[in-house]
Amino acid sequence: MNGRALIDLTRLLDILEIEATVLAETVDGAREELRIPNCPGLTVGETARHIGSVYRMALAWIRTGDSPETWQREPGPFQSLRDYVITGTRELVDELARHDPAEPCSTWWAADPTYGFWRRRMAHETVIHRVDVQAATDLPIGEIADEVAVDGIDEILTLWFGHRLTVQGVVGTTDGTVAVRAGEKAWLVRVTTGGLGAWRVPGRDIDRADRGRVDAEITGPPSNVYRYLWGRMPERAVNREGDIDAINQMWALLRLATR
The missing domain is CATH 3.30.1050.10 (SCP2 sterol-binding domain)
Incomplete structure (x- = not known):
């Protein structure tokens, strides 16, 4: 099976950065205990920690070539949830931007062992969780392009x-x-x-x-x-x-x- 994306991968990298910024700004100042609609038990705070952790997990996987055992899973001392998400995004985007998306890279899908896999996976992870935090804070849900x-x-x-x-x-x-x-x-x-x-x-x-x-x-x-x-x-x-x-x-x- 061809696992490659149906959309330009350069655009997906831009989407990852933009969507992460919107997510982080939405989380900033919101009550962490707000519940995510349609996701029982998930809150705004947990969502921000999850997405910041996933960015760091992906970065460690890309750099080591294998599924990592350890990475930063929580904000550091005096680090806000907003900054935890933003710094994780920037490091990941910078790393992905240094490589052609068609370049081979370790992933968890044999159908797409390229850097493009991580552009796509992290972009969609971010879009879905951006929608989550907007819904939890009763903000208008930003458009998702067709x-x-x-x-x-x-x-x-x-x-x-x-x-x-x-x-x-x-x-x-x-x-x-x-x-x-x-x-x-x-x-x-x-x-x-x-x-x-x-x-x-x-x-x-x-x-x-x-x-x-x-x-x-x-x-x-x-x-x-x-x-x-x-x-x-x-x-x-x-x-x-x-x-x-x-x-x-x-x-x-x-x-x-x-x-």
Whole structure:
């Protein structure tokens, strides 16, 4: 499977920096105990600590070539959550900017062993958590461009669902195939009692052979589908047709993949 992004990787690096700045500024001055909607138990403070920690984990992985055992997981003495996020972002962006995104780099996905993987992964991690803190603080949710959302849909389906759950040995309780459509792209998500898979469909049209085994379909504006798949929007935010049990099984497995 080709794990490369559907969006220009230079833009994804810019998105990472911009979204992290918005996240940090939103967190600054907000009450840490504010709850993140649709994420039981997660707060604004925990989200900021998580994202700052993830930036440092990724940087350590990139520099050492392997999954790190130790990195800074909390703000330092007298360091605000805002500064913890900002300094982590700057170091990571500076490191990624020094390398061509096509250059080989250790990652946790064999389909994309390049620096581009980290640009993409960290950008989408940041977009989703930026939405989280804005929602928790009752601020207007900033727009997610369609091409960013479409790439994010591709990432959550192919990397998190198709790859991560397979590595973990997760299977379904029943067989079912769900088509996902957003913008000009489409994907097929297959769940069986023997394994899982998700793949892009060329263009938006699903051919007759695949159409015959589709049990359900999810469609909607790219931003809504993106946030729905990440568990950040309710069912009514997208159109769900066909076998709802097949969709619910896929959605529940995504929660397992991304927890």
